[in-house]
Amino acid sequence: MTAPVSAREILICSIAKLLDGSRHVAVGASSPIPAAGAMLLRALKDEMRAEKVRVSILGSVEHNFFTNGSAELFDCAGQGRIDAFFLGGGQIDGVGNINLVGVGDYPRSSVRWPGSFGSAYLYFVVPRVILFREEHTPRVFVDRVDFISAPGVSEPGVYRTGGPYALLTGKGLFSFDRTRPGFRLESVHPGHSLKEIKEATGFEFDHNDDLSITPTPDAATLKLLRGRVLDELHETYPDFAAQMRREISAGATSA
């Protein structure tokens, strides 16, 4: 029996869909689900014999062609050569501001997170930034972030070729409207509800009255994900790939 589709697999497939049309996708460190999504898009395009997708996975040797040190990712983005990237946030607010620095009054944050990394640049110059945060709670999705590592939108006249494109959480998928600005709930993942998402979100968002359910992948996509993509992912994220494989084989026996 084929194992049922897991919540993580739905996230990975959702990411591959959001990335469709990108020629070069870069993925930051400690991001196994975005990396898998980018690899799945590449594999799907290869199957269709469509234009190849370049994927740059930080922390990988095989799936990373940069030779100019850690500055090259940013230079590449500044030149407009990166179409999509992923950012998260300890806090994300309703106008797309992200906070990777900490809670409370800076600089003496009561909770300190690692720091802004490249967000204060990449959010401005990568056209399709996908905000990805599995934890969907009011402490993450706040009305107003305590520290702006990178702003969702900029004043007119500020050079900006990039910004938030979508927000994917463990409960749902949102699009971002730069003109409003704000998020719009596009679909709810299987097993979750609008009511639950409203309670877990500290900001207002738009949505249709009849919400769609985030689609589950078809058999061909699932086969690619469980085969080629997990093989490729193993080099950078061995523990994550092994855990997904265990879940799949456990699901197959109990199904």
Place this chain on the structure above:
Amino acid sequence: MHTDLEALARQIEPGMRIALPVDYAGVSMAMTRPIIDHGASDLDLVCVPTGGLQVDMLVGAGLVRSVETSAVSLGEAGGAPRFNQAVRDGSIGLRDATCPAIHAGLMAAQKGSPFTAMRGLIGTDILKNRDDWRVIDNPFAQSGDPIVLIPAIHPDIAIFHAPMADRFGNVWIGRRRELAAMAYASKMTFVTVERIVDESLLASETLAAGTLPALYVSEIAVAPRGAWPYGLWGEYQTDTAELLRYAKAARTAEGFAAYMSGAVTEPAQ
């Protein structure tokens, strides 16, 4: 040129600005203990462009006055416990940055220029908290175009670890070009290496492209497995279990002290 780690550490003076590399580029963890034993304090650390275990240990040992960085963490092992505590206590100065701004500052120093202009940053609280950065109107634009200027970063010493050097003081850095950027910008550069080879690295076209010439290298010391518990590209993997052991111990000042005084501060050979 070839010297021991303690002799290198003795050249660090209180108040110096020290550049340290990101955890995957080649961190000279072997230098951490000698630096702490030497005890020069009020150091201003520049993380290129982020910091990890070494930064956390130097902060925990009370040697650090300020940290300029885009992030500090132990990666898979979680947050940096002594750094985070120092932030809560307000006992270190913070110069939060973003990765390309650190690269921009080093690039300016590399060119001998006073600053580099860079995109992004406008509207962030990072910029708001950096009184050493400036926003100007792009003088080449037809209409208003604000852009940020990052001043040159001139560290006193850059310290990193690499797989090999040759007898002539050239160091092989492969594709880790941020190590070269650190060296170009710094007054002195101390490098620990896994081994020293006899033949000049500049004799082979293949190796020469990834070689930092001796001109930019002040001191070299041999330290086998000198990045441990971090990994070294092409050589060995990160010892995540050891990072986790540190992360757990260093949650408290007492646990940190116990870890640092413990017998296991060197890799099992």
